[in-house]
Structure formats: C-alpha cells, structure tokens
Amino acid sequence: MASGKRILIVGGVAGGASCAARARRLSEEAEIIMFEKGPFVSFANCGLPFHIGDVIEKEEALMVASPQLFKERFNVDVRVNSEVVSIDRRNSEIAVKDLSSGETYTEKYDALVLSPGAAPVRLPIPGIDLPGVFTLRNIPDTRRIREWVSANGSNRALVVGGGFIGLEMTENLVKRGLTVTIVEAQSHVMPALDPEMVSPVHSELKRCGVSLRLGESVTGFQSMPDGSIRAGLASGGEEQADIVIVCVGVRPETKLAREAGLEIGELGGIRVDSRMRTSDPAIWAVGDAVEVRDFITGGWTLIPLAGPANRQGRVAADVILGRDREFRGVQGTAVCGVFDVTVASTGLSEKTLKRLGLWKQDYEKIYLHPGHHALYYPGARTISLKLIFSKKDGRIIGCQAAGKEGVEKRVDVISMAIQSNRTVFDLEEAELCYAPQYGSAKDPVNMAGMIAANVLRGDSSIAQWDEIASAAPFVLDVRDVKEFGKGHVEQAVNIPLDQLRTRMNEVPGDRDVWAYCLVGQRSYYAMRLLSQNGFNVKSISGGYRTFLAAKGGK
Template sequence: MGKGKKILIVGGVAGGASCAARARRMDEQAEIIVFERGPHVSFANCGLPYYVGDVIRREQSLLVATPGLFRTRFNIQVRLRSEVTAINRSRRTITVRDHENGKEYEESYDALVLSPGAAAVRPPVEGLDLPGVYSVRTIPDSQEIRQRIEDARAGRVVIIGGGYIGLEMAENLIRRNLRVTIVELQCQLMPLADPEMVVPIHQALTKRGADIRLGQEVTRVTRGAQGLLTVHLQSGETVDADAVILAVGVRPETRLAAEAGLELGPIGGIRVDERMQTSDPHIWAVGDAVEVYHVVTGTWAPMPLAGPANCQGRIAADVICGREARFRGVQGTAVVGVLDQVLAATGPSERVLKRLGLWESPLQCEKIYLHPGHHANYYPGAEVITIKLIFSRKDGRIISAQAVGKEGVEKRIDVISMAMQMGGTVFDLEEAEVCYAPQFGSAKDPVNLAGMIAANVLRGDVEVVHAPDLTAPPADVFILDVREPFEFKRGHVEGAVHIPLGDLRRRMHELPRDREIWVYCFVGQRSYVAARALRQHGFRAKNLSGGHRSLLMWQKAAALS
C-alpha cells in the first residue's frame, strides 16, 4: 500500500492502541481511526483489582491514553461508544453503531485491525445475572464493585475462580478487611502452575483469613433478604456473601470475525499468521481475541497477556505500513503477587507438558528444585526463592521455569525467559552474567545455581529423585538423611537412616553397597555433596532434588488436593 492509506482499528486497550500509535509513527500520511464501544480507549485493565482495593485511588490513573492525547500527539481519531457491528469484506467497509446518538453508518478501509479483546467467561450457572455478581474486565466493572462494597457495607465476598484475577481480587479485598471465600473448580489455586509451587500462595491467603474451597463447583447463586447473596456448591454447602466476583477466565471476542467469515482456530480464537494477518489479506487481528503459537508446546491457543498484545499491535502496524515483521509466538511468561508472596513462570508447567504428551517424548524432560536466598545470605533480609526448572535431557535446552517467594522472584524468571527466547540451555544459565552486590543477589545467583544443578544432572555428576518418588520407594532403596540431629528430630522421611554429613566419610562402612541410596538434606545442597562422595566411593547414590523442603511442599499440595 502507498501513502494515504486508511487504517481502521476495532478496539483499543493494549493491542489496538499500540497498533494505532505505531502505525502513525510508521506513516504520517495515513488516516487512522480507532473504534471503541466502551467509554475508554486505552486503560490499564491489569490495574483494576488494585483500583477496587484502593491501592490505586484515582480512576484517571488507570487511563493509559485518552482520545485527546491520541488526537494531539498522534493525529489519530478515537470514536468512543462506537460499536462495530459488521464487516463487509467484499466492499471493505465496516458498520458502526454510535451509542451516543443511536445512529449507524459505514466506514471504508484499506486495512482493518481487529482488537476486540476477550469477554469474561460466564458459566451456565443460575443466578450469575443477579445484582451483586460482577466480572472484572473494565473500569465500569471495578467502579460497580467499589460502589457495592461501600453502599452495602459489604463484609463478605465470594470469588469464583482462583486464577490470576481471582487471586489479585482476593488480595485487594483482604487488604480492605473483607472476609473472602475463594471457590476453585480445580484442586489447586493457579491451575496453570504446578501444585507444589502454589503452596506458599495458599498459605499466605489462609494466614490472612481467606476461606479456600478447592475442587468445588458453583451450582447456583440465590438472592435473599436485604440483597444478601448465597452461593450454592455442588457439595451441598452454601456460602453467604454481600458480593460475588466471577473470575473463571476469559473467552476471545470473535463474533465480528466469525460473522465476517474469517477463519477461527480450534480453540475458538481468530486464526492469524506470523504477520498477524487473518484469512483475509486486508484484515489483521491482535490481542486477546487471537490464537497464538506456543513456541514450546507447538500448540495454538489464546494467550490473554498485555505484553504479547502490545507486541502484536506493533507487528501488525509494521506489516500494514510495508515493513516486514514477524511475531515469534509466546511462551507464557507471567507473574502474580498475592499478599507477601510472588509467583512467576515462563513456559508450560509439568502438568501441561504431561497432559500434552510432551514430557517423555519428544522433549525428554527432567526437572530440578532449589531454594536459594534472593540475595546474599550474610546480608540482612534474605528471603527464600523456590525455583523449579524444567529442561531437556537431550541437550539441556530450557523448557520452562516457575518460582515463588517474597522477593526477587520475577527478576529470575525474566532472566530465564530471555534465555529461553534465545534458545538457551542450562549450561548458559551456569555462565549467565548478572548483577551482584550483597543486597541484590549472590556471587552465584539463583539463576546460576539453577543452571549448575541442572548441568550437574546432565553431565552425570549426580542422579536425582523427586518428592513423589518417596511416597512408595522401591523396597530395596536405602534412604539416608544427612542433616544435623536437631533437624532430623523435627521431622524426617519414614525409615530414613540418619548420618550427618560431617560424619559420613568415617561411617560409610555402615551403608549397604548392594542397594541404591537416596540421600536428602533440607534443600538438596548437603545431600549433593554426600551423593558425590558416595558415588566416588563406589556406592549407587541419588539426590532428592530440593531436599526435605521440596518434599514438604509436595506433601502439602497433595493434602490440599
């Protein structure tokens, strides 16, 4: 296309707004119009729970850009409360309903970008349309929730769904001193993570009084006297609430695309290629409404994350304006903060890899756990980070990582995410050069340690076993605890023989040479030293990855499920 092209963008927020601004920077002559059916063109929907929680006090703080800014800075028209109701692909026009005056009109285009976002999933449950039941997708949604809390003097809230939005809402409502009940259909919070990694989140919430109902399905919601809501569970239990928050996920908004005959993917999102182009060469799509390629699993699925949406908007604008660009796909890097805990991840969880049949073949996955301090332990205030690293036994390629803790969590996942994006291996993590001062990290950063531990496994320096293996170990396995006596007394694996690491070399004669020895300590470091020594003295020794701490996390996760 040449200069003076007409670019229409349906929807703002992240993908559409970034596409519009990028298109202007790429083509000063283009006519660019953004249509937004709501009252705001670009707002921080990730900030909505914090607006409800009064962490963000002013609604204006959520507005990333206004129509006035688009007009004066970019010479872009923004038409609010303007709903695009149809696309005529043969004529290259859209039909727009102006909700301000009730009129409809057509607008022609040279290039059309769809960024309609996603809508909150509303299960077919009776009573979800009652007053006092809310989703959290827009600024008006959050305003209504705030008003409900204040007008009804709400003291009890039920949150249906324990994913990102559900947990962020729980945190903010707890901080406002409301009693919170979380109802989650799965047997863990944050179903996209592995269950053992979510245990600290669960503990933080229950410590602050949250009532968490796992493996429970909501069957209906009823309304009683004075507007009190009752949430009925499949178990027969009921929970009373002044407000109910629906946070069970989102569904791509594809009605417009489907009615226009554009190709949809198998999961229901708009199908696009690497250039963000749909099945129509004059129409692009970006953001929560599209299905994107997952670079690790090789599957296609919606990925409702703001970072990829912004990137997609830029790429669509580049392509429309004549610059070659490609979207590489996603690996699902995300973070959630809940009270004093942070959980971050990049790449698919172990559960997802096994569900997709990728764990053994073709990826040949292995995993390790570690529990380092977020900065040098000799410097005051070091907090533990639990890291789970999944990698390929074939070549050490990093498959995914999850981390949870109070400080420094997202920093480590960001480093590993970038290594993954560049095709990095655990050997690269060993040598990663990251900042070090005692208040920020350690000479061996947690990222380095994760690489070293995994590399030790691949080089054959040590073999590892994992917490679930200890639930029913083979009868001939000898379990060795090398912690100090006071640690052993506080709790140990049933049947374990206790020999502190400092005594091990002079007491090796007490160990069987005809049996496999599984060694553990608290976090896996001392037992690694023990396993190395034992192997060099002719014993068949394996190390419990992550030690007794990982075992306790796994046992707590199993108990919750």
C-alpha cells in the first residue's frame, strides 16, 4: 500500500497505539487517525491493580502516552471519547460518535485497524450490577474501586476468580489493609496452570491471611442492611464483603466486527491471518479481540496479553505500509507475582494437552527443585520447575515454574527455546550467565535439559506420582532416616541411598521398584545403581517435594 494512504485505527492501549506509532515511523506521508471510546488512549492496564494497592501511587504514572504526545511526536490525530459505531465496508468508511457532543460523523479509510480489546466477563447472576460489585478494565474502573474503598471504609473484600487479575487484585487489596476471600470455581487458583504447580501460591495466600473457597462458584449478590454485600454460593454457603471484584476472565469485543460481517472464529474472536488481516483485505485486527494461531499446536487460540498485542500492532503497520511481515503465533508466556512468590509459564500445560487429546503417549514431563543460585552462596531459594517435552525428538512443549527468586528468568530462556523449536538437548547445552550470586554452573535451565535428556537417552527411567495407584509398585524411599521420619509416602520402605549397596537384598527382585527422595537426585542415583544390578526400577520425578505439591495444589 502506498505510504500516503489514510489509516484509521479503532482503539488504543497496546495494539492500536503500537500500530499508530509504528506506522508513523515507517511513513511520514500516511494520514493516521486513532479513535478511542474512553478518555485515555494509551495507558498501562497491567498496572491498574497496583495503583489500587498504592504500589503505583500516582495515576499519571499509568499514562503511557497522551493525545498531545501522539500529535506532537508522531503527528497522529487521536480522538478520545469517540466511539466507532459502524463500518461501511463497501464505501470504506466508518461512522464515529463523539460521546462529548453526541454528534455522529463519517471518515474514509484506505486501511482500517481494529483494536477494540476485550471486556471483563460479567456473570449472568442476580445482583451483578449492585453498587460495590466491580470489574477492572481501565482507569475509570480503578478510580471507582479506590473511591469505594475509601468512602465506605471497606475492610472485607471478595474476589471472584483466582486467575492472574484476581490474584493481583487480592495482593493489592491486602496491601490496602483489607481482609480478602477468593472464590474460584476450579480446584486451584491460576486455572491455566497444572494444579501441582500452584501449590506454593496456595501456601503463600494462606500465609498472608487470604481465605480460599476453591471448587466453589457464586450464584448471586444481595445488598445487606449494614451496607455490605452478601454473595450466595453454589454449595449453599455464603460470603459477606464490603466490596466485590469480579475477575472471571475477559471476552473479545467483536460487536463492531460482527455487524460489519467480518469473520468471527469459533472461540469468539475476530479471525485474522498471519499478517493480522481480517476476512476483508482492507481491514486488520490486533490485540485481545483477535484469534491467532498457537505457536505449538497451530490451532486457533485467544491470548489476551499485552506483549502479543503490541507485536501484532507492529506487524499490521508493517503490512499496511508494504512490508512482508508475519506474526509467528502465541505461546502464552506469562508471569504473576503473589506476595513473595512468583509463578511463570510458557507453552502448553499438561491439562491443556490432555483437554486437546494430544497427551496420549507423545509427551513426557519432569520435575525439579533446584536453587535459584549456587547453594553455597547465602540466600539460595528453591525454584520448582515442570518441563513438558516430546518423547519423539525432545522438542520443548511447555514449562511452568514457581519460587521466590529467579523464576521468570528461567521461563524466559525456555520460552525463547520454544520459539526457536529447540529441544531438551539444547537446554542441556545452553551457555548461561554464572556467578554464585546469580546462578549455578549447572543452571536450573541446564538441569531441566539434563534430566529430560537422560530420559530420552534411556539413562533414566522415570515414573510419576499420579501413576502410582494404578501401578502398585514397591515404593523405595532413599532419603535419610530423619527425613523419612518427618514425613513419607504411606507404603514406602526406607533404605537410605548410602546404605543401598549393602542392603540390596531387601529390595524385591520380582516387582517393579519406584524410588524417590526429596527432589529426585538421590533417587536417580538409586535407579542407576539398582538397574545395573538387575532390578526393574524407576525414579519418581520431582521426589517427595512434588508429592506434597500435588496434594497442596488440589
């Protein structure tokens, strides 16, 4: 498309704003107009919960760019409080309603970019619109929540939904001095992750005084005479709070696209190709409202994250202005801080693979619990890490990790490996920064690769805790006697690793033997020792620490 064409962008924030700025950097001749229904065109919506908790004290810190900055720096005409109400594809024009004056006017386009975002899901239950029941999407929402807490002297909060936003809201409400209860319909918070990987989050929430109502759903809200809000629960119980924040997910804003006849995918998002073009060759779409390809499976997915939205905006601008660019897809790399615990993930989880019918015999998982830096250096913190990979070729499929330090650093490395179609053998050989205060000579990333590579080479035969009931093996605990005495698997027999060579006669040779220790290292040594002496033995991945996590994640 010639650079002097007219580009209209519907919606700002990450996708639309990045598209506008990129388009201007590529062409001084293009006319660029951006329309935003709200009063703010570009703000850090990921920072909204932290402003509620006064971690980000000043609201203006959330403002990424103003209409004035866009005009002065990029010569982009930004029109806030301007709602695009319809698209006339035949005549290549849009109708815009000025929400300040109520007037409606039209604008022609050569290229139209839709970046309407996604709206918080409002549960279809009684009382969802009561005063004191909020969702969080933008700065006006933030203002209303802050004002309600201050004006009403709120002491108790109910957070409905234990996903990323729900957990961030929980932490920040606690920082404001409120007592918080989370109601989550699934059996664990952070439902996108596998249950055993969120056990540290459950523990941290309880440590900080947060009450958890898991496997529970809200059926309705009711205003009480004392000004509080009563939430009825499906179990027949109830919760009372001074403020309710509903964080049960978001839904793509597709009304404009639907009414214009653009293709909508099965997941409810605007369908786009790899160049972010919709079913109309003159219209592009980016951000939370679009369906894109999953990088690993190639299937359609919805990923409402700021990073992909920003990159999609850049791709759309490039293509509109004649460059051959493609969006490679998404893998859902994300991180969340919950008080002193960090949880991060990338790629596909085990539960997702099973839901898609892809797990079968094709994939394997390993667990490890290394220190975030050298153990001999003071302050080492444990990282619990789960790696999923292909049994066929070792290709990395997904990773989840939790801990207090160094978590996101490792997941970022593995995320890049996934994007590069790398394998566990590449993780094994990865050359990463090492000094004792930052890492180890064998970084947790290397360790994950080594453990997985040992499995694929046949040097290690592993078992999983969730298989133990059906397999009924002889369970061998190779920890020290004191460790065993503090807690162990019910049917386990304790033979410490250092005594195993002299006590092998106590291990049955006619049964499958599954060995475990605290984290999996000593049981690996035991597996190598026993297997070379004729025993049919496996090491239980992740050891007793993963066993406890599996119990705590449910």
